[in-house]
Amino acid sequence: MxxxxxxxxxxxxxxxxxxxxxxxxxxxxxxxxxxxxxxxxxxxxxxxxxxxxxxxxxxxxxxxxxxxxxxxxxxxxxxxxxxxxxxxxxxxxxxxxxxxxxxxxxxxxxxxxxxxxxxxxxxxRYDRGYAEMKRIIESGELGAPLMIHACHRNVSQGPGFKTEMGITNVAIHELDICRWLLGDEYKSAQVLKVRQSSLSNKGYDNPQIVLLETQNGCRIDVEVQVADGYGYDIQCQVVCEKGTINLPDPYAVVKRANATRSFPILTDWKDRFIExxxxxxxxxxxxxxxxxxxxxSSWDGYVACVAGDALNNSRGKGVFLPVETIEKPELYR
Amino acid sequence: MxxxxxxxxxxxxxxxxxxxxxxxxxxxxxxxxxxxxxxxxxxxxxxxxxxxxxxxxxxxxxxxxxxxxxxxxxxxxxxxxxxxxxxxxxxxxxxxxxxxxxxxxxxxxxxxxxxxxxxxxxxxRYDRGYAEMKRIIESGELGAPLMIHACHRNVSQGPGFKTEMGITNVAIHELDICRWLLGDEYKSAQVLKVRQSSLSNKGYDNPQIVLLETQNGCRIDVEVQVADGYGYDIQCQVVCEKGTINLPDPYAVVKRANATRSFPILTDWKDRFIExxxxxxxxxxxxxxxxxxxxxSSWDGYVACVAGDALNNSRGKGVFLPVETIEKPELYR
Amino acid sequence: MxxxxxxxxxxxxxxxxxxxxxxxxxxxxxxxxxxxxxxxxxxxxxxxxxxxxxxxxxxxxxxxxxxxxxxxxxxxxxxxxxxxxxxxxxxxxxxxxxxxxxxxxxxxxxxxxxxxxxxxxxxxRYDRGYAEMKRIIESGELGAPLMIHACHRNVSQGPGFKTEMGITNVAIHELDICRWLLGDEYKSAQVLKVRQSSLSNKGYDNPQIVLLETQNGCRIDVEVQVADGYGYDIQCQVVCEKGTINLPDPYAVVKRANATRSFPILTDWKDRFIExxxxxxxxxxxxxxxxxxxxxSSWDGYVACVAGDALNNSRGKGVFLPVETIEKPELYR
Amino acid sequence: MxxxxxxxxxxxxxxxxxxxxxxxxxxxxxxxxxxxxxxxxxxxxxxxxxxxxxxxxxxxxxxxxxxxxxxxxxxxxxxxxxxxxxxxxxxxxxxxxxxxxxxxxxxxxxxxxxxxxxxxxxxxRYDRGYAEMKRIIESGELGAPLMIHACHRNVSQGPGFKTEMGITNVAIHELDICRWLLGDEYKSAQVLKVRQSSLSNKGYDNPQIVLLETQNGCRIDVEVQVADGYGYDIQCQVVCEKGTINLPDPYAVVKRANATRSFPILTDWKDRFIExxxxxxxxxxxxxxxxxxxxxSSWDGYVACVAGDALNNSRGKGVFLPVETIEKPELYR
Missing domain, CATH: 3.40.50.720 (NAD(P)-binding Rossmann-like Domain)
Structure with missing residues (x-):
């Protein structure tokens, strides 16, 4: 024990x-x-x-x-x-x-x-969907990965939530999972401001778009929303040379009623990746x-923070900023 | 002209x-x-x-x-x-x-x-979905057809609509399309009574289940509803030896809102097969x-009526009745 | 421990x-x-x-x-x-x-x-999909249940597998889950013979169609295949007065490649309900x-066997046979 | 006539x-x-x-x-x-x-x-999917539009196809449809270079990512591929304040075979929008x-060209360039 x-x-x-x-x-x-x-x-x-x-x-x-x-x-x-x-x-x-x-x-x-x-x-990384995506990428059956299109959407934002936290607390999951999926490291990063959603708090940038470039030249875009008004919705598509793969929507009963075929979307983040x-x-x-x-590892936590810092520093600058880490210690290879 | x-x-x-x-x-x-x-x-x-x-x-x-x-x-x-x-x-x-x-x-x-x-x-027969299903069946890529599971659901029933009309006016589309898909003819038929839906008129049998057996031994079941309360919904699955094919749901914009991923279901039958x-x-x-x-042809109209008559005659009898036609004239071969 | x-x-x-x-x-x-x-x-x-x-x-x-x-x-x-x-x-x-x-x-x-x-x-009964279906049925939001359309498909059949085992070993899962979903008991049962799939062993009835009627008048049809040639595929749709609900397909990565959008289907039954x-x-x-x-409970195991016996006895008879149990002991209520 | x-x-x-x-x-x-x-x-x-x-x-x-x-x-x-x-x-x-x-x-x-x-x-603009998306946006039921995520993927590129044509001949459809959907005009544009797919011709930039900002502050990203290796695939998601809407995949028969549930993807662009x-x-x-x-109108053709020119001029510059048109003549209002 x-x-x-x-x-x-x-x-x-x-x-x-x-x-x-x-x-x-x-x-x-x-x-x-x-x-x-x-x-x-x-x-x-x-x-x-x-x-x-x-x-x-x-x-x-x-x-x-x-x-x-x-x-x-x-x-x-x-x-x-x-x-x-x-x-x-x-x-x-x-x-x-x-x-x-x-x-x-x-x-x-x-x-x-x-x-x-x-x-x-x-x-x-323990989700069966992401794990299967990594397996497919590494199998090479679809050729080299080229791009990731992702989005991270939360229903509503808490009080005191700042624009920077959209990166360091929310998009940080994508900052980890994208490099893990690709087996690649970030080279540069930029965050884009979007027309503000009226569902978000005044003065807060929501949504934001995260753009990343990797060492291998892959491009990643992540839509980040902290107040999407409809659900906790995580999407991820990896585009490879010969095809694409998508993170599945959760296992959910399909209903036909009221002139609508519908699948429930979770609203509580604790449920989405419960398994x-x-x-x-x-x-x-x-x-x-x-x-x-x-x-x-700590190294993974560190790299996500480095990328997050670059993104937050890029806000309003209109250019990509480099994502630069210390040299990777042997322990984490 | x-x-x-x-x-x-x-x-x-x-x-x-x-x-x-x-x-x-x-x-x-x-x-x-x-x-x-x-x-x-x-x-x-x-x-x-x-x-x-x-x-x-x-x-x-x-x-x-x-x-x-x-x-x-x-x-x-x-x-x-x-x-x-x-x-x-x-x-x-x-x-x-x-x-x-x-x-x-x-x-x-x-x-x-x-x-x-x-x-x-x-x-x-002119719907691109059914036509493609027939093409796949006839190509033989999935082996011989074995079964059809279908349903025909209408939103609500008009006044004066009788139980028999659920067969002769509603399920008649399935009576035609199933033999056309299979390239086969009916051998016997039986209709089953189901617990009555409270959305249907008093004294009317709704839903009904149509069972058919073909000359080749294929089995067909068709759920028939004239008051399903939610939409005009037509489903058809053909089960072959090596796999199944399904009639698609109509081309329809996907919405994510209100904790639901949804596709509209048509309610007016005129729209479902408009193309x-x-x-x-x-x-x-x-x-x-x-x-x-x-x-x-007239022959196709006739066969659908013969099967419909057998179904209506079988109501309450608890057995399959034969579906017997006159000999098929050369003109219709 | x-x-x-x-x-x-x-x-x-x-x-x-x-x-x-x-x-x-x-x-x-x-x-x-x-x-x-x-x-x-x-x-x-x-x-x-x-x-x-x-x-x-x-x-x-x-x-x-x-x-x-x-x-x-x-x-x-x-x-x-x-x-x-x-x-x-x-x-x-x-x-x-x-x-x-x-x-x-x-x-x-x-x-x-x-x-x-x-x-x-x-x-x-422990699957999140079935559990959610039961919750929806019992909530009454879709009105009373009327029908279940289900199918149980296995990839291939083992040696020595007999026709009766398609009921007692395979469809027995549906014999349990359907009455559990409906909160209802069986009244009569009939099995239908279908054109034999060439993928099944000689002399074996495959597929079979199981028909059940419940005390409340609900109708259930279950397609049973022990050699479908493509996967271990379990489908279940409950039709209620105001709409339908479907057991979901498993959580699985979506791929777009080779002119096809595809979702893997499991082939090993051990994986389908692993959670x-x-x-x-x-x-x-x-x-x-x-x-x-x-x-x-033992009672649940017993009822499934009683229904299975009625089905196997009905083979070739062309009529529904009653499903009759002993009186339910207090212990199991 | x-x-x-x-x-x-x-x-x-x-x-x-x-x-x-x-x-x-x-x-x-x-x-x-x-x-x-x-x-x-x-x-x-x-x-x-x-x-x-x-x-x-x-x-x-x-x-x-x-x-x-x-x-x-x-x-x-x-x-x-x-x-x-x-x-x-x-x-x-x-x-x-x-x-x-x-x-x-x-x-x-x-x-x-x-x-x-x-x-x-x-x-x-005549596709029922895009038309329905425009109707939903304009209805206001999902609040204001904020972003569009789109992709335009062709199977393979012809000889002599130049990088610029990925914008002026391919993405030009998105350059038109996005402003039409949003009822908005472009403010700035940038094209991003991506790791080259080995399926594309040497010296050609493929894929490319098109980024657009509108007068209202909406952000648009379009993945453009001229050699995706798998199909002619057009995707479009509009993200509004309260939810999202997606262009549907075409009406296509669903097949279950070979351990796969699959939907065909068209490969010939002439078929995708045939209706x-x-x-x-x-x-x-x-x-x-x-x-x-x-x-x-000519004006619509003109605006698409202006945006295309800005995109092609931005290549390699790392910044957004303005999209500037002449004043809109009364005739086109």
């Missing part, structure tokens, strides 16, 4: 605790913490586990063997660095940090251990038991 | 007149008639053509070279026989007659002319000009 | 062992047995568990708390009765028995315990831990 | 002649001409019409009331100007001219007549008879 402590008892935190408790063999959630003590206490009572007064105390606790970080985005990097100090395995929800500089610190700290300790929550989350956690626990992480 | 007289100025009649006038080269509607004189007068005024006091007068008029019958079902056989007396080309909307006996009279009358003069309005109707009329006029009819 | 012994180390047995081992929290497979000793030994070696010389010994072993029966169909009833003798929890793959009489013995034996001990492997199997096992283990079974 | 002379007897020319002859009431093709005299002679013999030695002679012939230009792209502008000299109605296939300057000359010449004489062959071509010609002839053109 792997004893896990969870920092952050919000929606995604509670969902992961339920998942680890109900569905993941070999996992035992033994501790939790939250910025709001009551949130942690409530979860602790529900599961009969211990609530710690702070993430740092939880990390230091001897009973905690591995740490799951699902706290607010701005606290991720700090907890990861703290966890690394204690040499513990860490699963950190995306983003790994708010900017590339903090990711570099994490990489530096992890390198000292000479082994991977950190996994980042890019769960889409991927289940596999992600099961695989993470198994890989920790084996002492060898296999999921998305 | 082919001078056409139209008997019956209801919905389908007016639709065909518009079609012949606007879209069919070589056709000229010169006359009309209707049981309700005002209906004929209105159409006559709109198109600047002559309204006759009766179908019989229209048929006899020298200016009328060909006759289009779109009057009420019970009057079809009479007008067809009258047209045959005058040796004129006749396009008769389905059904050719209310029963097999009347169809036999028509065949007898037509045979005396030694050539085909009558075409029946089984327009689905097939256009082709049907164009081909009919062309074949009359060539002096050699190529569309569905 | 629930210590489970598995009888039957064939394809489905090994798949369930892998599942229990890798994915089901709280489950531990501790023993196995197989008619072919080597099969059991091989599995035992792979998982480091004990292979018993017979199912009976495994059932009697004190270390075995619950029994999973995945042996050949004709041995199911015997092992279930043996397990009941020992008062152990039993999960039995479908069919519960080869005929209704054996099911009645099981029910009798289970009733003596005053509680449910047996669950039958009708995993489709349902995962949930089924997880829920079963949980319900055993809670001491209260919630999944498909 | 409208007597039509056709200049250009290549694929599209012959297709239009067939269409006018077989399907368009009120049209009579009376003359043809082609740069290759034999091509014209062959068509003339087939239809029993007169072949002229040159386009100019055909245009001048008194028997020719209206001119259909389907010759090579570089000859379009010359013939249109010649036709305008004679004050005849002209239908010119796209593009109206090779560049904006020539279009301006045409506009100038047409303005002297004080009425529209020229229609440009942007047949997609739109039929309607286009029928409507053109009708509008000429009425003396009032209603289809795409």
């Amino acid at each position: 792997l004893n896990i402590g969870v920092i952050g008892c919000g929606a995604i935190g509670r969902d992961h605790i339920r998942r680890l408790h109900d569905l993941v063999p070999g996992a035992e959630v033994v501790a939790c913490a939250d910025y709001f003590q009551e949130a942690a206490d409530k979860v602790a009572a529900q599961y009969g586990i211990r609530a710690y007064a702070s993430g740092e105390e939880l990390i230091a606790a001897p009973e905690v063997q591995a740490i799951l970080i699902t706290s607010s985005d701005d606290s991720h990097a700090g907890y990861v660095l703290e966890g690394l100090k204690h040499g513990k395995y860490i699963f950190c929800e995306k983003p790994l940090a708010l900017n590339a500089a903090d990711c570099e610190k994490i990489i530096e700290a992890e390198l000292k251990h000479g082994k991977r300790l950190v996994q980042v929550g890019f769960m889409r 991927a989350y289940d596999i992600e956690m099961t695989e993470w626990v198994k890989s920790v038991e084996n002492g060898k992480l296999t999921g998305p | 082919l001078n056409i007289g139209v008997i019956g100025c209801g919905a389908i009649g007016r639709d065909h007149i518009r079609r012949l006038h606007d879209l069919v080269p070589g056709a000229e509607v010169v006359a009309c008639a209707d049981y309700f004189q005002e209906a004929a007068d209105k159409v006559a005024a709109q198109y600047g053509i002559r309204a006759y006091a009766s179908g019989e007068e229209l048929i006899a008029a020298p200016e009328v070279q060909a006759i289009l019958i779109t009057s009420s079902d019970d009057s079809h056989a009479g007008y067809v026989l009258e047209g045959l007396k005058h040796g004129k080309y006749i396009f008769c909307e389905k059904p050719l007659a209310l029963n097999a006996a009347d169809c036999e009279k028509i065949i007898e009358a037509e045979l005396k002319h030694g050539k085909r003069l009558v075409q029946v309005g089984f327009m689905r 097939a109707y256009d082709i049907e009329m164009t081909e009919w006029v062309k074949s009359v000009e060539n002096g050699k009819l190529t569309g569905p | 629930l210590n489970i012994g598995v009888i039957g180390c064939g394809a489905i047995g090994r798949d369930h062992i892998r599942r229990l081992h890798d994915l089901v929290p709280g489950a531990e497979v501790v023993a196995c047995a197989d008619y072919f000793q080597e099969a059991a030994d091989k599995v035992a070696a792979q998982y480091g568990i004990r292979a018993y010389a017979s199912g009976e010994e495994l059932i009697a072993a004190p270390e075995v708390q619950a029994i999973l029966i995945t042996s050949s169909d004709d041995s199911h009833a015997g092992y279930v009765l043996e397990g009941l003798k020992h008062g152990k929890y039993i999960f039995c793959e479908k069919p519960l028995a080869l005929n209704a009489a054996d099911c009645e013995k099981i029910i009798e034996a289970e009733l003596k315990h005053g509680k449910r001990l047996v669950q039958v492997g009708f995993m489709r 349902a199997y995962d949930i089924e096992m997880t829920e079963w283990v949980k319900s055993v831990e809670n001491g209260k079974l919630t999944g498909p | 409208l007597n039509i002379g056709v200049i250009g007897c290549g694929a599209i020319g012959r297709d239009h002649i067939r269409r006018l002859h077989d399907l368009v009431p009120g049209a009579e093709v009376v003359a043809c001409a082609d740069y290759f005299q034999e091509a014209a002679d062959k068509v003339a013999a087939q239809y029993g019409i007169r072949a002229y030695a040159s386009g100019e002679e055909l245009i001048a012939a008194p028997e020719v009331q209206a001119i259909l230009i389907t010759s090579s792209d570089d000859s379009h502008a010359g013939y249109v100007l010649e036709g305008l000299k004679h004050g005849k109605y002209i239908f010119c296939e796209k593009p109206l001219a090779l560049n904006a300057a020539d279009c301006e000359k045409i506009i100038e010449a047409e303005l002297k007549h004080g009425k529209r004489l020229v229609q440009v062959g942007f047949m997609r 739109a071509y039929d309607i286009e010609m029928t409507e053109w002839v009708k509008s000429v008879e009425n003396g009032k053109l209603t289809g795409p």
